[in-house]
Amino acid sequence: xxIGLNAGSANIDSNMQKKExxxxxxxxxxxxxxxxxxxxxxxxPAAAQDDMSEFVFAHSGPIRPMDAHSHWYGSTHWMLKxxxxxxxxxxxxxxxxVAEAAQSWESVDDTTWRFHMREGATFHNGEPVDAAxxxxxIDRVRHPIGDIPLYQQWxxxxxxxxxxxxxxxxxxxxxxxxxxxxxxxxxxxxIPPAYFExxxxxxxxxxxxxxxxxxxxxxxxxxxxxFEAWDDYHSGRPEVDRVIYQVxxxxxxxxxxxxxxxxxxxxxxxxxxxxALEGTEGITLLTESANIMHxxxxxxxxxSGAFPETFPDYxxxxxxxxxxxxxxxxxxxxxxxxxxxAASPRLARxxxxxxxxxxxxxxxxxxxxxWYDPDLAKEYLAKAGYADGEGPTLYLDTPVVGRGGGAxxxxxxxxxxxxxxxxxxxxxxxxxxxxxxxVQRSGNNRDLMLATLGCGPALLPLFYQCDWSAVAYNVCNxxxxxxxxxxxxxxxxxxxxxxxxxxxxxxxxxTQTITLFEVTNVMAxxxxxxxxxxxxxxxxxxRELSKAGM
Amino acid sequence: MRAFIVSRLLQLVVTMLIVxxxxxxxxxxxxxxxxxxAPDFFSEEQIEQMRxxxxxxxxxxxxxxxxxxxxxxxxxxxxxxxxxxxxxxVFERLGYSWLLAAAAAxxxxxxxxxxxxxxxxxxxxxxxxxxxxLSSLGTAMPSFWLGLMLIIIFSVHLRLLPVFGALEPKAIxxxxxxxxxxxxxxxxxxxxxxxxxxxxxxxxxxxxxKGLMQNTVVLRHALxxxxxxxxxVFGLQLGxxxxxxxxxxxxxxxxxxxxxxxxxxxxxxxxxxxxxxxxFALSFILxxxxxxxxxILLDPRIxxx
Numbered sequence: 001x002x003i004g005l006n007a008g009s010a011n012i013d014s015n016m017q018k019k020e021x022x023x024x025x026x027x028x029x030x031x032x033x034x035x036x037x038x039x040x041x042x043x044x045p046a047a048a049q050d051d052m053s054e055f056v057f058a059h060s061g062p063i064r065p066m067d068a069h070s071h072w073y074g075s076t077h078w079m080l081k082x083x084x085x086x087x088x089x090x091x092x093x094x095x096x097x098v099a100e101a102a103q104s105w106e107s108v109d110d111t112t113w114r115f116h117m118r119e120g121a122t123f124h125n126g127e128p129v130d131a132a133x134x135x136x137x138i139d140r141v142r143h144p145i146g147d148i149p150l151y152q153q154w155x156x157x158x159x160x161x162x163x164x165x166x167x168x169x170x171x172x173x174x175x176x177x178x179x180x181x182x183x184x185x186x187x188x189x190x191i192p193p194a195y196f197e198x199x200x201x202x203x204x205x206x207x208x209x210x211x212x213x214x215x216x217x218x219x220x221x222x223x224x225x226x227f228e229a230w231d232d233y234h235s236g237r238p239e240v241d242r243v244i245y246q247v248x249x250x251x252x253x254x255x256x257x258x259x260x261x262x263x264x265x266x267x268x269x270x271x272x273x274x275x276a277l278e279g280t281e282g283i284t285l286l287t288e289s290a291n292i293m294h295x296x297x298x299x300x301x302x303x304s305g306a307f308p309e310t311f312p313d314y315x316x317x318x319x320x321x322x323x324x325x326x327x328x329x330x331x332x333x334x335x336x337x338x339x340x341x342a343a344s345p346r347l348a349r350x351x352x353x354x355x356x357x358x359x360x361x362x363x364x365x366x367x368x369x370x371w372y373d374p375d376l377a378k379e380y381l382a383k384a385g386y387a388d389g390e391g392p393t394l395y396l397d398t399p400v401v402g403r404g405g406g407a408x409x410x411x412x413x414x415x416x417x418x419x420x421x422x423x424x425x426x427x428x429x430x431x432x433x434x435x436x437x438x439v440q441r442s443g444n445n446r447d448l449m450l451a452t453l454g455c456g457p458a459l460l461p462l463f464y465q466c467d468w469s470a471v472a473y474n475v476c477n478x479x480x481x482x483x484x485x486x487x488x489x490x491x492x493x494x495x496x497x498x499x500x501x502x503x504x505x506x507x508x509x510x511t512q513t514i515t516l517f518e519v520t521n522v523m524a525x526x527x528x529x530x531x532x533x534x535x536x537x538x539x540x541x542x543r544e545l546s547k548a549g550m
Numbered sequence: 551m552r553a554f555i556v557s558r559l560l561q562l563v564v565t566m567l568i569v570x571x572x573x574x575x576x577x578x579x580x581x582x583x584x585x586x587x588a589p590d591f592f593s594e595e596q597i598e599q600m601r602x603x604x605x606x607x608x609x610x611x612x613x614x615x616x617x618x619x620x621x622x623x624x625x626x627x628x629x630x631x632x633x634x635x636x637x638x639x640v641f642e643r644l645g646y647s648w649l650l651a652a653a654a655a656x657x658x659x660x661x662x663x664x665x666x667x668x669x670x671x672x673x674x675x676x677x678x679x680x681x682x683x684l685s686s687l688g689t690a691m692p693s694f695w696l697g698l699m700l701i702i703i704f705s706v707h708l709r710l711l712p713v714f715g716a717l718e719p720k721a722i723x724x725x726x727x728x729x730x731x732x733x734x735x736x737x738x739x740x741x742x743x744x745x746x747x748x749x750x751x752x753x754x755x756x757x758x759x760k761g762l763m764q765n766t767v768v769l770r771h772a773l774x775x776x777x778x779x780x781x782x783v784f785g786l787q788l789g790x791x792x793x794x795x796x797x798x799x800x801x802x803x804x805x806x807x808x809x810x811x812x813x814x815x816x817x818x819x820x821x822x823x824x825x826x827x828x829x830f831a832l833s834f835i836l837x838x839x840x841x842x843x844x845x846i847l848l849d850p851r852i853x854x855x
Contacts, residue, residue, distance in 0.1 A: 250803070
């Protein structure tokens with residue numbers, strides 16, 4: 001047989017065999033894939049297969065430990081409030097305080113507050129929530145434990161005295177104007193003393209026990225926290241059976257999960273997604289103050305923080321009050337708020353819903369619009385010795401994103417506005433943690449830096465007193481200091497507001513903190529199933545959550 | 551074999567020591583973690599107290615010795631933020647990363663090897679062109695983009711799969727497909743080129759001329775000899791996957807090691823970052839050693855060298 005014919009026959013066989021193996025492999029692959037897909041899809045969800053109402057909130061994370069006394073992170077305390085009761089707490093509408101573990105409370109004298117506990121109230125493990133437990137908790141939180149920093153905020157407490165099983169007195173060092181605010185602040189959460197002492201902090205963080213309306217039934221660290229309504233809660237079982245805090249770091253994934261019906265609420269809805277969410281049936285956008293404000297801190301001294309070592313010969317232009325006044329009038333707050341995307345312009349550092357914020361003056365859109373005055377800014381620059389539009393160089397430091405959203409774009413526009421009146425701006429944008437380490441917490445702010453802060457009035461006067469040792473600035477004006485001290489010990493509300501009015505005049509005049517805007521939280525809620533009115537304090541906690549149509 | 555294993559173990563100890571030095575000092579040089587953890591209103595004195603509490607006030611060398619002494623017993627310290635042992639947090643997440651890595655690897659292998667073989671067998675055909683194009687696409691496609699596209703199609707529009715978490719078995723489909731696509735693309739190209747090389751060898755021609763079935767020639771003779779570069783690439787890919795895929799775990803909120811690392815790095819929780827990186831390095835090295843052992847099993851000549 002000729003060799004060529006044999007070779008041709010072998011080639012035909014080989015091709016047929018190749019086809020066969022191709023078809024077999026493809027079939028096998030398709031079969032395996034199909035079985036795997038069907039198998040996976042056929043297995044139903046692990047959760048939410050019962051009749052319980054379930055609300056899933058997308059938390060951007062990270063979430064901190066369950067020992068509520070061990071950190072100050074607001075967004076973790078949101079969640080902890082489901083689980084822990086405080087003695088009293090801020091009402092959702094910001095108008096006052098509501099009873100929690102305490103049934104009632106009263107001021108006995110200027111330095112003594114008495115709390116009456118609920119009879120028979122217990123923690124989730126059955127331990128009594130009594131006067132002794134309150135004393136143990138406040139004594140714990142007002143002393144340093146490990147690296148716990150909360151004790152500073154509880155320094156106003158002089159002594160906690162157990163009067164009887166259900167009555168406890170809290171004595172303050174001096175009259176304390178913001179006692180109720182401070183006693184319902186971070187660290188107010190009550191934990192069971194006997195259980196904690198038995199298991200220690202580490203185990204408590206794994207298996208916490210509280211006395212709030214929900215019990216924790218599942219904890220996956222910094223990932224998923226499942227709470228279920230507690231039947232024995234003193235004020236009645238919450239309406240929604242199960243509340244889940246699910247950590248979803250990516251905003252786009254949160255939006256997708258909401259559209260897919262896998263979560264019920266998200267906060268900080270990105271601007272490009274708002275229209276799509278608003279147009280989706282059953283989803284409603286809600287807005288409320290995020291309780292966060294953006295400011296620029298101006299360098300007013302050369303001694304605080306790391307400044308003397310880092311910039312030994314540098315004389316910031318902002319030491320001159322006229323330069324600072326030029327800056328505040330050069331900034332168009334309406335424009336900056338618009339650039340941020342979810343903010344309202346402000347001149348003062350307390351949120352507008354607090355009476356101390358004097359919304360009619362410092363949150364009034366017309367007044368703020370008039371405040372932007374480039375000509376006046378140029379006049380102040382001239383007074384500072386910078387005539388003919390030749391202003392000094394300003395070093396402006398900002399993170400890419402601050403608390404409450406975008407900061408980079410705002411800083412870029414602010415820099416342009418400052419340059420319009422004659423400043424030369426050297427803008428440095430850093431990643432948030434680099435900004436914290438290199439500028440903010442080390443006190444390395446050179447001329448201007450972004451500060452994103454809460455906006456409650458209680459602690460604010462403290463920050464500008466002569467004995468306050470902030471690393472980013474050191475403002476000391478003895479007259480202002482006297483007003484601040486008076487505010488803190490004035491119990492009478494009206495008299496205190498008069499003092500606040502004076503306090504703001506110093507704040508505006510000295511221009512160390514240049515307030516830009518109050519951040520608005522844009523939330524998306526599954527209103528097809530749930531009703532929720534956002535709290536004024538910006539806390540995403542869901543004690544007041546209810547089912548739609550109930 | 552015993553000498554090989556002993557020498558590799560010694561290499562492992564030395565490598566881990568070097569890794570521990572690099573990880574420890576780079577993290578310390580990257581900035582003061584206390585400045586991230588401390589609140590805005592803290593004074594210098596309070597910040598110093600925190601440094602003292604966490605031992606950052608001591609000389610770096612002393613800190614390293616303390617770290618190393620504890621690390622050999624498995625104690626990587628307590629997380630600054632979670633207030634729990636760092637290694638415990640790493641181990642909690644490890645299972646999820648392993649599961650995802652295994653699923654992605656299974657997808658990668660199941661898709662890549664048959665396609666690579668087909669591509670080589672059908673060299674220069676339309677099928678070959680198609681597979682080559684798809685593998686180029688798979689290599690070039692960013693995983694976060696693919697992940698988001700899958701979410702939009704299968705979660706938002708079709709409502710078949712969950713967007714986040716690891717709560718139900720089907721939650722693994724999208725993250726593992728996202729990871730597996732990239733892996734399959736790289737592996738299929740490698741399989742194709744390795745197969746093309748061996749298919750032209752004399753012993754393959756001899757096998758054909760002996761009258762062996764095509765699948766016997768391809769699977770027993772050619773593929774086995776082409777496996778070494780495939781296994782090498784697979785091992786490297788698997789090493790990365792076991793360390794946790796940061797991007798995919800973030801997009802799908804998969805509670806794995808990658809997400810833990812990102813969360814910890816963003817808040818400079820150094821104890822957790824150290825524990826995670828050491829584990830990552832260890833798993834990578836162990837996989838490489840496993841690959842070495844597989845080489846020996848695949849090609850006995852390597853043993854004698």
